[in-house]
Amino acid sequence: MKKAVALALAGLVMFSAVWFFPRAAEARDTAVCFSNYSTCRNSAFGMDVGWVRMTLVLTVCDLGLGRCLLLA
Amino acid sequence: MKITIARPAAAALAAVIVAAVPPSAGKADIRRLTVRDVKTDHSTDAEAAFGRPVSISHDADAVYVVDAEAHEVRVFSKAGVFLRALGRKGQGPGEFDAPADLDARDGRLYLADKFNDRIQVLDGTGKYLGGFKVPFSPDQVCALEGGKVAVSHLPLGLRGAEPMLHCYSGEGRLLWEGMAGHTSGDRTYDAFRNLLVMVRGGRDDLYVVRKSDENAIHRFDGSGRPLDPIVVPDAYAFKTITLPLQGPNRVLRAFCWDAAFDGGWIGLLAPDYTDEGDIGPGRRVYLVGPDGSLGGLVELPSIVRRIDLDGDTIHAVDDENNLRIFRMEPR
Numbered sequence: 001m002k003k004a005v006a007l008a009l010a011g012l013v014m015f016s017a018v019w020f021f022p023r024a025a026e027a028r029d030t031a032v033c034f035s036n037y038s039t040c041r042n043s044a045f046g047m048d049v050g051w052v053r054m055t056l057v058l059t060v061c062d063l064g065l066g067r068c069l070l071l072a
Numbered sequence: 073m074k075i076t077i078a079r080p081a082a083a084a085l086a087a088v089i090v091a092a093v094p095p096s097a098g099k100a101d102i103r104r105l106t107v108r109d110v111k112t113d114h115s116t117d118a119e120a121a122f123g124r125p126v127s128i129s130h131d132a133d134a135v136y137v138v139d140a141e142a143h144e145v146r147v148f149s150k151a152g153v154f155l156r157a158l159g160r161k162g163q164g165p166g167e168f169d170a171p172a173d174l175d176a177r178d179g180r181l182y183l184a185d186k187f188n189d190r191i192q193v194l195d196g197t198g199k200y201l202g203g204f205k206v207p208f209s210p211d212q213v214c215a216l217e218g219g220k221v222a223v224s225h226l227p228l229g230l231r232g233a234e235p236m237l238h239c240y241s242g243e244g245r246l247l248w249e250g251m252a253g254h255t256s257g258d259r260t261y262d263a264f265r266n267l268l269v270m271v272r273g274g275r276d277d278l279y280v281v282r283k284s285d286e287n288a289i290h291r292f293d294g295s296g297r298p299l300d301p302i303v304v305p306d307a308y309a310f311k312t313i314t315l316p317l318q319g320p321n322r323v324l325r326a327f328c329w330d331a332a333f334d335g336g337w338i339g340l341l342a343p344d345y346t347d348e349g350d351i352g353p354g355r356r357v358y359l360v361g362p363d364g365s366l367g368g369l370v371e372l373p374s375i376v377r378r379i380d381l382d383g384d385t386i387h388a389v390d391d392e393n394n395l396r397i398f399r400m401e402p403r
Contacts, residue, residue, distance in 0.1 A: 038228055041263065042186060042209045045226060046126060046140050046170060048377060050350030051264065051324065055315045058260045 033068035037061060102307060102358070102369045107386065107398035109373060110152065119146055119154035120395040127212075128380045128387050128395075131176035134196070135380070135387050137395060138183075143168045145181070147196070150382075152397045158198035163188055165200035175272060177215035184210035184223065191221055191240070204244025212268070216294045217276040220247060224270045224280075229259040236266060237280065239296055248296030251280060261315065264324055269331040271338070279338060281331050284324045285310075289331075289338060289360065302364045304340070311343050313351045329353040334381035336362055339370075341379045353377045353391060370400055 040061035044054060123141030130136065134155065135148045143161035148154055158181075159168045169187035176182075180201060181194045191213060192203040208225040216222055219242030227234040235249035254265040267283040276294035279302075287308065291299040310325035326343040330353070333339070337359045344354030357370040357379060376388040376396065386398040 034228070034230070038209060039187065041228065042211075042226060043170075045211075045263070045267065046124065046172065046186070048124070048126065050346055050348070050352045051313055051326065052316055052348075052350040054264075055260055058263060062259065 029072035030069060033065055033072055036068060037065040040064060102366045103402075105359075105368045105370045105400045105402060107370060107372060107400050110385070110397040110399050119157070120148070120152065122146070122389065122393045122395075125378060125389040125393055126171070127173040128378045128389055129174055129176055130380055130382050130387060131179075134176075135382075135395075135397075136174050136176060136181065137389060138171045138174050140170045140172060140186070143171065145171065145174060145183070145198075148395060150385075150397075152395055156197075158194065165203075166192070166194060166198055168192070172210060173212040175213050175215045177272075180215065182213050182215045182221055184213040186210060191223060191244075193242075202242065204240065206238065206240070206244075212270040214270055214272040214278055216272070216278070218294070220294060222270065222272075222278050224251075224268050226263065227253040227266060229253070229255060229262045229266075236268060237270070237278070237292070237296075239294075250292060250296050250298070251290065258320075261322075261324070264315075269328060271331050271333045273333045273338070274336075279331070279333055281328050281338075281340065283328050283343075284326050287327060302338070302360065302362065304358075304360055304364055305366060307366055308340070308342070308358055308360075311345060311351055324351075326351045330378050332379045332381040332386075334383060337367060337381065339379055339381045339386070341376065344375070357386065368400075370398075372396075372398060 044057040044061060122137060122139045125137050126140045127138040137146045139146060145158040147156050159166055168185050171183055172186040173184040174181055183192045185192050186209045189209055190203055190205045191210060193201045195201055206223055210223045211226050212224045214222040220239055222239045224236050227236060233252040233255050236253050237251040238249050239247045241247055254262050256262055264284055269281045271279045273279040278292040280290040287304045289302040293299055310327055312323060312325050315322050328340045329343045330341040331338060340358045340360060342354045342356045342358060343351050346352040353375055355372040355375045358366055359368040361367045375391040377391060378389045380387040384400045388396045390396050
C-alpha cells in the first residue's frame with residue numbers, strides 16, 4: 001500500500017513537473033520571474049527590519065513569484 | 073591614505089577591557105564597559121542622517137557609511153564631521169544601484185554594488201579604479217591581501233546548497249568558494265539561517281557569523297581554508313523568535329545583528345526584542361576574544377543597527393539612522 005502511494009505521488013510530481021515546465025517561448029518570462037524574485041528578496045533583507053516583519057515581506061515575494069510563474 | 077589595523081588603537085581597546093571592572097567570582101557576568109557619546113550634535117547635521125544605512129566602516133582617515141536608499145557613500149572624519157558623498161544612482165563607473173557594503177583597505181574602497189551585480193573599487197575621492205561583475209547580487213565584501221576580494225551573497229534557495237562565500241582576484245577571476253547555504257526546503261526559514269555577517273579579521277582572514285542558530289564565528293584564511301571556529305560561550309544569550317506563517321521550521325534563535333573586528337577582538341551586536349515582540353537590533357555589543365572568551369560587554373545609550381570597531385571607539389548608526397561615535401570607558 002505504502003509503495004503504491006509513493007509511486008502515485010512520484011507520478012504526480014513527475015506529471016506536475018512536465019506540465020508546468022515552461023516551453024521555450026516562455027522561458028524568458030520565467031527568467032524575469034526569478035530575477036524579480038531575487039530583487040524582491042534582496043530588497044527585503046536590505047530593509048533591515050524586524051524578523052517577523054521580514055518574514056511577511058519574504059512571503060509576499062514568494063506569492064509574487066508564484067503568481068508570476070502562473071502567468072508566464 | 074594608508075589603511076592598516078592601527079596598533080595604538082588596538083592597544084587602546086585592550087587597555088579599556090583590562091581596566092574594566094572584572095566580573096565577580098562565581099558569577100557568569102562579563103566585564104562591563106560604558107561609553108561616552110563623542111558626537112552629540114547629529115540632530116543638526118543632515119548629512120549624518122541616512123535613508124537606509126547598510127554598512128559602516130573606517131580606515132586611518134575616515135568613516136564610511138553606505139546609504140542604500142541614496143545610492144551613495146557618505147564620508148566623515150573620525151570626529152564625525154561630514155566630508156563628502158561618493159557616487160550616485162546609475163550603472164556607470166562610480167555609480168551604484170543599492171550599494172550593500174564597503175571595505176576600505178590600502179587607500180581603496182571596495183564596494184558591493186548590489187543590483188548592478190558587481191564589485192567596484194574606488195579611491196577615497198570616488199574615482200573609479202576598477203571592478204568586476206559577479207553572477208549574483210553581492211551582499212558583503214571584504215578586501216583581502218594581494219588584491220583578493222571576498223564577496224558573500226544571499227542564495228535564493230532554488231538551486232540546493234549554493235556556496236555563499238566567493239573569493240575573486242582583483243581582476244574578477246574566481247579563486248575559491250565556500251560556506252554552503254542551509255537548505256531545508258523552507259525558503260523563508262533558510263533565508264534567515266543564511267543571513268551572514270562577514271568581516272575581515274587581521275591581514276588575510278575572514279570571519280563569518282551566521283545571524284541565527286549558531287554561536288560560532290567561522291574563520292577562513294585567504295586561500296579559503298577553514299580555520300578552527302571561535303565558539304562563543306553560553307553567557308552570550310540567544311533571543312528566540314517564532315516566525316509567523318511558517319511550517320515546522322518556525323523557531324529561530326537570533327544570535328547577531330551586526331559584527332565588526334579590530335585589534336584581535338570581534339564585536340558582536342546582539343539582537344533584542346522590540347516593543348512589538350519582534351527581533352531587531354539591540355544596544356549591547358559583546359567583545360569576543362580570539363579564544364572565544366567574552367572580553368567585555370559594551371552597553372550603548374541607544375539601539376544601533378550597524379557597528380564598526382576602531383580601537384576604543386565604536387562608530388555606529390543608531391535606530392533613527394543617525395551616525396553615532398562612542399568612546400569606550402571602563403566602568
